[in-house]
Amino acid sequence: MKNFNYGIEHLTIGICLDIAAGKVKGVINEDAAARIQTSWKEVEKIVHAHLPVYGINTGFGPLCDTRISEEDTSMLQSNILKSHSVGVGKPIAQEIAKLMLITKVHALAQGYSGISPQTLERIIWHIDNDVIPVVPEKGSVGASGDLAPLSHLFLPLIGLGYVNVGDEKHPAGEILKQHNLQPLILGPKEGLALINGTQFILAFAIKAVERLNNALNVADLIGAMSLEGLMGSSRPFDARLHAIRPYKGTKLVAKRLAALLDGSAIGSSHVDCDRVQDPYSLRCMPQVHGASRNAWLHLKELTEIELNSVTDNPVIFNADDTISGGNFHGQPMALPLDYATVAAAELGNIADRRCYLMSEGRYGLPKLLTEHAGLNSGLMIPQYTTAALVTENKTFCFPASADSVPTSLGQEDHVSMGSISGRKLHMVLDNIEYIQAIELLYASQALDFRRPLQSTPVIEGLHQLVRQHVPFIKEDRIFADDINALHQLIIGGKFQSTATEAAQKHNINITDDDEFGIY
Template identity: 80%
Template sequence: MSKVFNYGADHLTAGICIDIASGKTKGLINGHTADRVRASWREVEKIVHAHHPVYGINTGFGPLCDTRISEADTSLLQSNLLKSHSVGVGKPIPAEIAKLMLITKVHALAQGYSGIAPETLERIIWHIDNDIIPVVPEKGSVGASGDLAPLAHLFLPLIGLGEVFAGGNRLATSGILSAHGLKPLVLGPKEGLALINGTQFILAFAVKAVQRLNDALNAADIIGAMSLEGLMGSARPFDARLHQLRPYKGNKFVAKRLHTLLKDSEICNSHVNCDRVQDPYSLRCMPQVHGASRNAWLHLKEMTEIELNSVTDNPIIFNAEDTISGGNFHGQPMAIPLDYATIAAAELGNIADRRCYLMSEGRYGLPKLLTHNAGLHSGLMIPQYTTAALVTENKTLCFPASADSVPTSLGQEDHVSMGSISGRKLHQVIDNLEYIQAIELLYASQAMDFRRPLKSTPVIEACHQLVRSKVPFIDDDRIFADDINQLHQLITNGELLTTVNNTATANQIILNDDDFGIY
């Protein structure tokens, strides 16, 4: 039986949000929350009847905020808003991201400060529960005044317009509603504005990034440990005493994990008294580099969790006599952490590429290009070209979108966050990072085979065996793209991390830690 989450009442995290989207948790509106939503909706009705000007309820929008709207037209104003603001372009965002937008919007509206009608909230939840997800173009938001264009597309289906993904197909909303015996909603005063004002496009990308980057950080430590074993590097730099002298939370965690992963390894123990004084930075500084990326992830997670439980539309309705037109819709608080996380993700790829290069050099007892037949065979020469290309592509994506602003709305909205671009770029970098990690896994597994008959620890050996169940040892040249794609799948489908968890003993802190979880 699935768990239950009470929209507008319980505390939402990235993990819970993803669980609602996947069907592991069911989101509900409880009675107390429903009463609060209904009370806010009635306050908006009072404003309409009182004829006191309140932005977006009986006035125009943006630079038209001084234009008064008649009581009779307050509903038409809202449906016009959804249509006129649906100006997104480009490919549709993934359906999962659009579903996360719906979930995060419901939680914000259900807090009772937005004047949304209970029936409108129920219809959005119907879309979530039935996996009928609006089609939302990827481009068009500047990340302030809310994610206007994507949110307008997200809620066109409420008024019978736009398209949805249903049952694996892209369909017109009108046909889907008819098939389920439903009619388009007639939006009341303030509802259209409440729907499209907010940061849910930025936020949905952040929620998914919290999960994806956390997985990538975990993979970085595991694969980095395998590379260290292949290169016969030292585990001494992971001594807890060293990191207590510079106690960044992420650094200490990575050092502890690497120490645990490598403890009692035959490979490590075989060269304790060798004359190598210290390893290259890409091995020795994993706690500092991976740890710095973890610190950035922690910041993103914290900011995302605050945003998940915030009210981000405008104006805020406290009651009919107390409304505030503010700026809670501005995406800057999320845009900067997303740009920070983008750099953090790119750096994981950067250091992984250096380890690939190191393993191909023919140092520390490894054959050049990790093949005994270099010359006739190129061995693992060219996969590192791919990591180099991906690393450089990631560098070009690291320019912070949040550092830019282009005025909009005839200057009324004269500073915007561009956080929507920050969110999308972060996922492009993670896409590239996952391929870089697949290539490092190819190199690390090959390097470890040259250390036989020595073995590593049970966790690392289990990961090596998983790789070898999909990709055989490289004797002769072959189409390495096939190997890379196989290993990429191991990383992205969670098999690698599942193997780690299933192998670790109860007293080992490998992947589970309260600070570094997504819940």
Template identity: 90%
Template sequence: MKNFNYGIDHLTIGICLDIAAGKVKGIINDKAAAGIHTSWKEVEKIVHAHFPVYGINTGFGPLCDTRISEEDTSLLQSNILKSHSVGVGKPIPQEIAKLMLISKVHALAQGYSGIAPQTLDRIIWHIDNDIIPVVPEKGSVGASGDLAPLSHLFLPLIGLGYVNVGDDKHPAGEILKEHSLQPLVLGPKEGLALINGTQFILAFAIKAVERLNNALNVADLIGAMSLEGLMGSSRPFDARLHAIRPFKGTKHVAKRLAALLEGSVIGSSHIGCDRVQDPYSLRCMPQVHGASRNAWLHLKELTEIELNSVTDNPIIFNADDTISGGNFHGQPLALPLDYATVAAAELGNIADRRCYLMSEGRYGLPKLLTEHAGLNSGLMIPQYTTAALVTENKTMCFPASADSVPTSLGQEDHVSMGSISGRKLHMVLDNIEYIQAIELLYASQALEFRRPLQSAPVIENCHELVRQHVPFIKEDRIFAEDINALHQLIISGRFLSVATGAAEKHNINISDDDEFGIY
């Protein structure tokens, strides 16, 4: 197994996800260990020197002017974990909590936080053994760090809180005993270093980069299938058109769509027809999907910067040089997460329009994509579901980062609310994956009415995969079962995998350029 050196190597989104999946092992090498040890000893010097440094020998937030005695500096750190564990709501997914652990280790291992080596070793033990703390989803305002969720994340270090072992929730103290481990006694600054940071926002951003990337790739594939079902034109994807308006995302989508449609018999069958141009939901896929890709690129860039940053406070350069700054503030991620939420929602908006277009009975397709409309409603009502999901997504597009509620008696008078931005983005993505499943149902049905004409190889392979799970619709049935089956194909990655395999087999280039990858 390949190793990743915490605190030293550059951590990409893909590598972080691979560590979480157990494909890469994160370690602390000798160079990182030396820096961690040095920073830890510098904090001890501060304690003995008795000059005030925030969070080491002072209280927190509005209590920053309250001095803490040398003998109480350790108790101060365990107290902060307990008092700040105020999260509510459902637990976040275990993968998100694990990404929080991984990104926190990488930040602390850079040697500016005064963390004890044994504390990092214990966090890595949790990662390596998949003993993942239970973290409630709500309670962070995304500045002064993700205080509440990070407090819950690290309660198990001191034998408190809960952990997941597989699908089972256990008191952390019991699991430590089973492994013959003692709760840690936190040293000066350690509690503050653990909970002061953006790792809750960051973990949601990491996973969102992966999920939105998948949704973008699926959007191009299903959009191409819909275009073929509607006998639309591939001419709007000509590279010359996009060279004179060269947005990166637009060019990328046009290139992919052109490659997916090249060699289609359906496409060549209506060259020279009297249809001058297609509706926007077909013709403008490069511009709309591409704009969402531009937003994704921005989110990926900023997420990777944050992933390799130190975000706690104060920062320890040495015992005589500490800075109380604002690296914990979530605004740098809150804004792009809100932007990405709008970008994701737009994938659903345009997909819903294509579903509606396929149900209208235009361009040689039967009304509601059924040959016996009347007795059968056909694909009338699935578009109601896309309409509902699209509208639900619109209600979540208001940017959480546009609001701020002062906290900590006014000491923390501007906060990012980025934790909400991250959670909302995933709620929108949940809906997008269902909208895409419904469009896939429509597109696969529409293609059947073009037989015996065949589409291009990748599209035909995708259609064949659909038909292995969802048969052609001859009469009404419980369409929720079809939608759920297609949804599973999409979220499992099998739909994209089959498309990629078919493209490779036929030497069709639909793979992401390096800039559009996550490694």
């Protein structure tokens, strides 16, 4: 298994996800260990010299002017974990909590936080053994660090809180005893170092980059299938058109769509038709899907910067040089997460319009995509679901980062609310994946009405995959079962992998440019 050196190497989104999946092992090498040890010793100097430094020998937030005695500095750090564990709501997914652990280790291992080697070793033990702390989803305002969720994340270090082992929840103290481990006694600055940071926001961003990337790729594939079902034109995807308005995302989508449709018998069958131009939901896929890709690219860039940043406070350069700043503030991530939420929602908006278009009975397709409308409702009602989901997504598009409620008796008078931005983006993505499953149901049905004409190898391969799980609709049935089956193909990666395999087999280039990757 390949190793990744925490605190030393550049951490990408892909590598971070691989560590969480157990494909890569994160380690502390000698260089990182030396930095960590040096920073830890500098904090000890501060304590012994009685130098006033926030959070080491002072209280927190509005209590920053309250001095703490040397003998109480350790109790101060355990108290902060307990008092700040105020999260509510359902637990976050275990993968998100594990990403929080990984990103926190990488930030602390850079040697600016005064964390002890022992504490980092224990966090890595949790990662390597999949003993994942239980973290409530709500309670962070996205500044001062993600205080509440990070406090819950690290309660197990001192034998408190809960952990998941597999699918079972246990008191952390019990699991430590089973492994012959003692709760840690935190040293000066350690509690603050653990909970000051943006790792809750960051973990949601990392997973969102992966999920939105998949949704963008799937949008192009299903969009191409819908276009073929509607006998649309591939002319709007000509590279020359996009060279004179050269947005990166737009050019990529146009290139992918052109490659997916090149050589289609369905496409060549209507080159002399009298349709002048297609509706926007077909013709403008490069502009709409591409704009969402541009937003994704921005989110990916900023997420990777955050992945390799120190978001602690205060930052320890040495005992005589500490800075109480604002690197914990979530605003740099809150804004792009809100932007990406709108970008994701737009994939659903345009997909819903294509579903509606395929149900209208235009362009040679039967109304509601059924040959026996009346006795059968056909694909009338699935579009109601897409309509409901796109509207729900619109309600999630209000930017959380546009709001700020002062906290900490006014000491923390502007906060990012980025934790909410991250969570809302995933709510939108949940809906997008169902909307795409419904469009896939429509597109596959529409393609069947174009027989005996065939599309291209990739599109035909995807159609065959669908028909292995969802048969052609001859009469009404419980369409929720079909939607759920297609949803599993999309979120499980089978839909995307089938397209990739077919493209490689037939030398069709639909791969993303390197810039649009996550490694």
